[in-house]
Amino acid sequence: MVDTLTPAQRSERMSRIRSANTLPEVTLRKALHRLGFRFRLHGRRLPGKPDIILPTYHTVILVHGCFWHRHEGCKVATTPKSNTKFWVEKFDRNVRRDAVVIDQLEAAGWQVLVAWECELASFAKVTAKAISLGEEIKGASR
């Protein structure tokens, strides 16, 4: 494939990809914080290093990118048309790893919640997701 991007365009595109990986997590954290939740970040000793940990509620939240973690039925979770076998195997490994991590966390007594990146694509969506997560988080301690 011919590379038609100038270095500036490429770097602009890359920076957007990078921020797409972290921005949803940050905005979700802020929204949960506004709702009064307090948490720890990236628990190094927990399986899968969960993005958001709420010790009080024994809950962790995994923020998953729809493409890499294969959000079922999501329009972002496409499969590239070239090197398809490579991608399918890679995605299968990711999905298997996620399932193992969730099993390990649950076995250790954590409630595991997942926030998909497409659910965090706008301020309104983040707010709505934070509210619904908040109900699940509190539900766990009942």
Ligand SMILES: [Zn+2]
């Ligand atoms: Zn999605």
